[in-house]
Amino acid sequence: MENRSHALMTGFFTITLLIAAVLFGLWFNRDRVERVPYMLATTQPVPGLNPQAAVRYRGLDVGRVSDIDFDPKVTGQILVSLNIDPDTPITRSTFATLGYQGVTGIAFIQLDDEATGSPRLATNSTNPSRIPLRPGLFDQLEKRGKRILAQSEEAATRLNELLSPANQKVILGAFADVSATANAYRALPQQLEPVIARLPALADQAQGTLQSVSALAADATRLTRKLQAPNGPIERISGTVERVGLSLEAVGNGVELEALPHVISLTEDTRASMRALKNTMNNLNERPQSILFGAPGTPPGPGEAGFSAPTK
Incomplete structure (x- = not known):
């Protein structure tokens, strides 16, 4: 019995010591x-x-x-x-x-x-x-990740639509067209070989043409120099034109001095004739019978036979 009581007391003491240590640690910290x-x-x-x-x-x-x-x-x-x-x-x-x-x-x-x-x-x-x-870093990554997933899903949907059976036929047809075009391009070098073989001759002809053009330009330069030389054709033609102009000016002056007075006189005669014609036409309008009976005579004046004074 004494051993059991000592063991119980030892246990209580140990538990009390542990509780006190925990409380001290909490208070200290x-x-x-x-x-x-x-x-x-x-x-x-x-x-x-x-x-x-x-x-x-x-x-x-x-x-x-x-x-x-x-x-x-x-x-x-x-x-x-x-x-x-x-x-x-x-x-x-x-x-x-x-x-x-x-x-x-x-x-x-x-x-x-x-x-x-x-x-x-x-x-x-x-x-x-x-x-x-x-929002923190992880929240931002989550939002962006959701956005990226949505875009990826949309891209996958569009890719599935692109790879649909109808589009696959179109794509295969396009590949077939590209293959046919490539085969056609393969035949181009063989078709171009004759043209390429003629290129040196064409180059020689072009060089000869350029030389001819250069010679023609040189001839044109020499001709221009000759035409523009002192006492050359252009200067002589200019002198001739100047002399012809002076002659025409002299002729014009002569015509103005000699013919102009005659023209003025002829104009005045024409004007007088037109006035006489106008008077005749007026008389005919007033006395049409004058065509048959002639113009009436001049009435007698005072002191002449047949004169009668006017009555009031």
């Missing part, structure tokens, strides 16, 4: 740093994030996650409570993302700032300030 509260409000999923997860500012450990819960005021929104060291430069442009430790899947809050020198973000325990949570 408890966090004595006073932290300020902040809040994350997000509708994004937060996989792998648990209470007491680390909060890091640009890689430095600055706090812990104290609580994760749903927002009772906004359906579907998650509230993440943070306790952060008061010396951490949390500003109005600070934002948070989810980071992951290696391949374990354990998440932590990564804080970063868009700019330096921004105003500090004030907070208090009754109304913690909120820090926006942005």
